[in-house]
Amino acid sequence: MQVSRRWFFRDCGVGLGAIALGQLLQAEALAAPQSSSALRDPLAPKKPPLAAKAKRVVYLFMAGAPSHLELFDYKPQLARYNGTLPPQELIAGYRAAFIGHDAKLLGPKFKFARHGKCGAELSELLPGLSGVVDEIAIVKSLMTDAFNHAPAQILMNTGSQQFGRPSFGAWATYGLGSESRDLPGFVVLNSGKKGTSGGNSNFGSGFMPTVYNGVPFRSGAEPVLYLSNPRGVDSAVQRDTLDAVKNLDQQRLDLVGDPEIATRINSFEMAYRMQASAPELSDFSKEPKTILDMYGAEPGKPSFASNCLMARRLLERGVRFVQLFHEAWDQHGNLTKDLTQNCKDTDRASAALVRDLQQRGLLDDTIVLWGGEFGRTPMAQGGNDGRDHHPNAFTYWMAGGGIKPGLSLGRTDDFGFNVVEDRVHVHDLHATLLHLLGFDHTKLTYRFQGRDFRLTDVAGTVVKKLLS
Numbered sequence: 001m002q003v004s005r006r007w008f009f010r011d012c013g014v015g016l017g018a019i020a021l022g023q024l025l026q027a028e029a030l031a032a033p034q035s036s037s038a039l040r041d042p043l044a045p046k047k048p049p050l051a052a053k054a055k056r057v058v059y060l061f062m063a064g065a066p067s068h069l070e071l072f073d074y075k076p077q078l079a080r081y082n083g084t085l086p087p088q089e090l091i092a093g094y095r096a097a098f099i100g101h102d103a104k105l106l107g108p109k110f111k112f113a114r115h116g117k118c119g120a121e122l123s124e125l126l127p128g129l130s131g132v133v134d135e136i137a138i139v140k141s142l143m144t145d146a147f148n149h150a151p152a153q154i155l156m157n158t159g160s161q162q163f164g165r166p167s168f169g170a171w172a173t174y175g176l177g178s179e180s181r182d183l184p185g186f187v188v189l190n191s192g193k194k195g196t197s198g199g200n201s202n203f204g205s206g207f208m209p210t211v212y213n214g215v216p217f218r219s220g221a222e223p224v225l226y227l228s229n230p231r232g233v234d235s236a237v238q239r240d241t242l243d244a245v246k247n248l249d250q251q252r253l254d255l256v257g258d259p260e261i262a263t264r265i266n267s268f269e270m271a272y273r274m275q276a277s278a279p280e281l282s283d284f285s286k287e288p289k290t291i292l293d294m295y296g297a298e299p300g301k302p303s304f305a306s307n308c309l310m311a312r313r314l315l316e317r318g319v320r321f322v323q324l325f326h327e328a329w330d331q332h333g334n335l336t337k338d339l340t341q342n343c344k345d346t347d348r349a350s351a352a353l354v355r356d357l358q359q360r361g362l363l364d365d366t367i368v369l370w371g372g373e374f375g376r377t378p379m380a381q382g383g384n385d386g387r388d389h390h391p392n393a394f395t396y397w398m399a400g401g402g403i404k405p406g407l408s409l410g411r412t413d414d415f416g417f418n419v420v421e422d423r424v425h426v427h428d429l430h431a432t433l434l435h436l437l438g439f440d441h442t443k444l445t446y447r448f449q450g451r452d453f454r455l456t457d458v459a460g461t462v463v464k465k466l467l468s
Contacts, residue, residue, distance in 0.1 A: 043173065048176060049440070053436045053438075055437070056362075059169070060324050062346070063149075063372060066376075067375070073412055096147070109339070109385075112124070113130075115131075126343060127348075128351030128352070131351055140411060146161050146374070149197035154202065157201075158202075159426065160457060173320050184214075186215060189323070190324075192325070211263035227278055242269070249261050304326050305349035315366060332387070365401055367403065375392070393418060398466075401436050404468040428461050429463070442460075
C-alpha cells in the first residue's frame with residue numbers, strides 16, 4: 001500500500017497544527033507551579049504566605065450524614081408538631097431524595113441538655129463531647145448544594161460535585177508539604193459498615209501530581225502490608241536496587257520535568273523508610289492504659305477509637321493531614337437504634353482526641369473537624385424512625401488551630417429545615433480552614449487545562465466569627 005506524505009499528516013492527526021498544539025499542552029503540563037527543588041522533593045515543608053494559626057488537620061468525616069436534629073440542633077417545635085404535615089410554605093419547591101410532600105414531621109428522638117461554661121445544647125447521645133464542649137465550636141448553619149451521598153461527599157471534600165478534583169487534604173499537602181520524612185503527608189483511615197459513596201475521590205489528588213493523594217492505612221495491628229523484604233533480599237541489596245532505580249528516574253525527571261516521576265521517586269523512598277517507621281507507629285503497647293481507656297481503644301482491634309489514637313500518633317510524627325472516614329450514618333430507618341450505636345462507637349474517641357491533643361500541646365496548632373456531607377430532614381421516612389437527606393441545614397463541630405472555643409454559630413428555623421442566621425456554605429468552610437492554615441483561598445491555585453483551579457472554586461468567604 002502506497003501512502004502519501006500529505007495523507008499521513010492530514011489523516012493521522014500529526015499535522016503541523018496538531019504537533020504545535022501538542023507542544024503547547026506539554027509545555028503547560030510541565031510548567032508546574034513548583035520549583036525544581038519542589039519537583040525533587042514535592043513534600044518538603046513549605047511556609048504558607050500568610051500568618052497561620054494551624055499547621056496540621058485531622059478531619060473526622062462521618063459519611064452517610066448524621067442527623068443534626070438528634071445530636072446538635074434541638075427543636076421543641078418539631079417535637080410539638082410531631083406527626084403533622086409541615087407548613088406548605090416551608091416545603092414549597094423543595095426536592096428530597098426519597099420522601100414526598102406528604103411526609104410528616106418527626107420530633108427529636110433523644111433528650112438534650114446544656115453543658116459547660118458556654119451552655120451549648122447537646123444530645124444525651126454525646127456524653128464525651130459534652131465534656132470538651134468548651135474547647136469546640138459548633139456550627140449549626142452549614143448548607144450544601146447536593147442531596148445524594150456521592151456528589152455531596154465529593155463536594156464536601158473537594159469543593160466540587162465532579163469527580164477528578166483535588167481533595168482538601170491534597171490541597172493542604174500541596175500548599176504546606178509535610179513535616180514527616182518517614183510517613184506520607186496525607187493519611188486516610190477507614191471504619192464503619194462499608195466504604196464511602198464517594199470512594200477514593202474523597203481523598204484523591206485529582207489533576208495534581210499523585211504524590212498529594214491520601215494514602216489509606218489499614219486498621220488494626222498492621223496498617224501497612226509487606227514491610228519485610230522477601231527471602232534472599234537483605235537491606236544492602238534493597239538499597240542498591242533503589243539507588244539504581246532512583247538514579248535512572250532522576251535523570252528522566254531532570255530531562256522532562258514530569259511531576260509523576262518525582263512522585264515515583266518519593267513513593268519508593270517513602271516505602272523504604274516506612275519499613276522502619278510503620279511498625280513503631282502501630283505499636284500501641286507503649287501507650288499508657290489511661291490513654292487507651294480514654295479513647296476506648298483495644299490494641300490490635302480495628303475500630304474508630306483505634307483510628308483516633310492512630311491519628312494522634314501520626315500528627316505528632318509530622319503528618320500534615322489525617323482523615324478518618326466512618327461510614328455508618330445513613331439512617332433512612334432504624335434511626336433510634338443505629339444512631340445510638342454510632343455515637344457509642346465514635347463519641348468517646350472523638351472527645352478523647354481533642355483532650356489528648358490539648359494535653360500534649362498540639363491542639364493550639366491543629367484543626368480538628370467533625371461532620372458529614374449533609375443533614376437529615378425534619379420529616380420522617382420509613383414510618384416514624386428515619387430521616388431523608390437534607391442539604392439545606394446541618395451541623396459541624398471543630399476545635400483548635402485558631403477556632404474560637406465555646407462558640408455556637410448559626411441558627412436554623414423552628415423545624416431545623418432552613419438556615420436563618422450566619423449561613424455557612426461548603427465553600428465558606430473551606431475558605432476559613434485554608435485561612436487558618438495560612439492561605440488566601442483565592443490565591444492557592446493549581447493550573448490545569450488553561451484554568452487556575454481552587455478548592456473553593458469561584459466562591460467562598462472566610463467566616464470571621466469562627467476565628468479566635
